[in-house]
Amino acid sequence: MSNTSFKPTLTLLDATMIVAGSMIGSGIFIVSADIVRNVGSSGWLMMVWFLTGFMTIIAAVSYGELSAMFPKAGGQYVYLKESYNPLVGFLYGWSFFAVIQTGTIAAVGVAFSKFTAYLIPQVSEDLVLFSIGSFKISPAQVLSIVTIILLTYINTRGVKNGKIIQTTFTITKLVSLFGLIVIGLFAVKSDVWHANWSNAWKLQPMKADGSVGDYMAAAGFGAIAASMVGSIFSSVAWENVTFIAGEIKNPKRNIGLSLFLGTFIVTIVYVAANIMYTAVLPLHEIAGAEKDRVAVAASNAIFGGTHAAGALNTGTLVMAVMIMISTFGCNNGLILSGARVYYTMAKDGLFFKKTGELNKNAVPQFGLWIQCVVASLLCLSGKYGDLLDMVSFVVVIFYVLTILGIFILRKTRPDAERPYKAFGYPVLPALYIIMGLTFCSLLIIYKPNFTWPGLIIVLIGIPIYYIALANKKTDEI
Template sequence: MKEKKQELKRTLGLVDATSLVAGSMIGSGIFLVTAAMARDIGSPAWILVLWLLTSFLTMTAALSYGELAGMMPNAGGQYVYIQKAYGKFVSFLYGWTVFTVIQTGVIAAVAVAFSNYTAVFFPSLEKILINFPFIIISNKQLLAIFSIVLLTYINTKGLKNGKTLQFIFTSAKLIALFSLILLGLYVGLQSDVFENNFSTMWDASKTVVNQNGSVTVTKLSGIALMGAMGATIINSLFSSDAWNNVTFIAGEIKNPKKNIPRSLFLGTLIVTVIYILANVAYLSLLPLHGIQKGSVLQHGIMFANQDRVGAAAASVIMGNLGVFVMAGLIMISTFGCNSGLILSGGRLFYAMAQDGLFFKKASTLNNYDVPEKALWFQCFWASILCLSGKYSDLLTYATFASLLFYILTISGLFILRKKDPNTERPYKAFGYPIVPFLYIFITGLICFDLVLYDTKNTSMGLGIVALGLPVYYLFHKEK
């Protein structure tokens, strides 16, 4: 009897792919990062400008990736594009960074966010079990790890399980988010909060809380303002990241040459609209400026409790009940987000293993035609990051490194247009060459700004990439 050949099956349609794009993008960031942005630049108008710029950059990148996805509809996505343009060495550095911090770091952070909001309903999760100088382990961390293991297990049992779970959770959080935004705008615009926020909307300032609890406010203008904006936009860029995950599962999408570009456009469009409307709703419900002690309205966006702007906005709409409603929504959002991240990440490491640049066992598929070993490798490292307590630092390092690889990948468009002019391109990048060049130029300026204003973290980001150099040669030598 002839054995069944294990291979990736193309079973995901346009709706599934779009659900993965939107679901992977919406995690916990949109409910939190506006507080940090408010402290960094203190201007409602400039905050909205940064979210609009983030939307433009995200859409521009997604449309540019559409051309690459149409040319190379293979498992691994961005890893494959980089390899085609620059060779295996550079593509390995990308895959290495994705494994060490970008994918696994985000999975760990999202899982911890899930457990943090679960603790709103179950306070016993706050209990610390181990408190050593070198490691602290709490019930919340164990729940975070359990959620990663559970989602990994579900995704090893076939693509159908993963896509069904992704569709359910993405649909639920999109409906809930749209409902809260509409309700927030309805309630907020009946007060004078929005008008007060925008009465001096272009006045920018940086607010710093000192170690002794005092607050220092510094007016911003000119070069200082541009520098602060360039540094704080990393918050909105992080919230809008992971849209490229759909390219990792290109080997399992029906008609990928058309459906991947379409899903990239539709998914990023839906999310960017939601993000802008959510920030308008926040500014309608809460004062931008506030004080550290007092009521929810007195805290404002700037000093929202633990930066939970979404929860503060919900409490204005529904009172104390709003805190629990928002906690439930973020639990759904983060759980669904991690489902998509875990599903797609394993495919990238599977593609690397196929090239001999990852653990050999990750190059196989199980009886469900899923790269089970690659998924468990990802699960193991993400769980370690949950225990390390350093995932927030890793995310800061990784976001900078991720931006560099986005620039590199979109630059590959120009290289491949010259290198392979006759390759079939079912979809061509919108506005080429001007729009892709704008992305490279603006994102390059942001990276330069981050190097100047956040040298420590950007150096760590580059250091993590550089650590891949000896690892590459170890794999290469073994092969």
């Protein structure tokens, strides 16, 4: 027998941990290498993270108004449907299912496996477990699928199990990250710090070997936009808490508050982590970190020393464990919240009917499992990296549309109840829209490989929507 409604069991702390835990995966430990190769200076490295954090917090506090107006499962899908029309909402839900959520789950799962391989070399991505022609499967891919299946199963047992994992792992990784940052700042190398900050605002490309070049004309703006692909991807998924509105106590208050608290905490952590990187690593070592693992290089610089021959470096061991905790907790939050979007779409007759049913534990079990299947296939495909290149572009497009929806709803539904109003309206939401559109436009110009595939995936949703609509009408006859 299935339940007919969600159970509101999540507190403000739980909701805040879902926001922060879903945001902090593996990005902060890796993407600063690519950012430095694009901008070539400490000042611009910090500016990229600051701009991303500023945009994220503006978006989050703006979503607070929408979450208070529509405190029910589905979150951003519902906001877009109510602001525009069902098609726009569906295009978001389709993109979410096809690449945004499932692709992110796959990438975070593989990141977990990559760092587990430091402790258990047998699960390395460099090994081949078996192959069929040119199709090869690594132990890392298999382990990532096993973790996704495990977390999916745990979350089918009820939201209480998922929230325990989420809160525990998020608090653990926040405390360990703050600890690493503090220890790193105490271990600051004055000569490194001075060298990194002596010419902090020269925007230039930097190669992994530390050699630099010059940008012609406006190409520097394209470099900043390209840099922000990584930082924005590291800062997405905060909106996941809006998907589970039906399971949060006092959602009209707690969703908006958790959005602000979660994004603010993560922004502080991200900026502080990058200050720490520049305090212990020369800029060229950030740019040239092995496999872009900046945090591992920083941890080695802080802790130094090695164990017996063949044993792990102390810093590498510390970071491997931290990133395993971070990615495991991150994927739990993504898996827990994602299925609620498919549930709401199914209730609108626009997704598999069975996805709109809750099991005896009051969770959308079928939605959790189909999300698991797609994410697992993306792990096997080996193409999750390519898919994620377009996530930042597609996500920001939908963020812009959603925040623009605040202006639309203020005009079309002026008398609607608004327990909370967007902070700084209309200036801050408008500023986000301008910054978001600028980011997307620069990517279209300078990084088209990040944009057109993403747009194609979104547009494929249009015929699928009309097919779903026709099936819905057939069912109603």
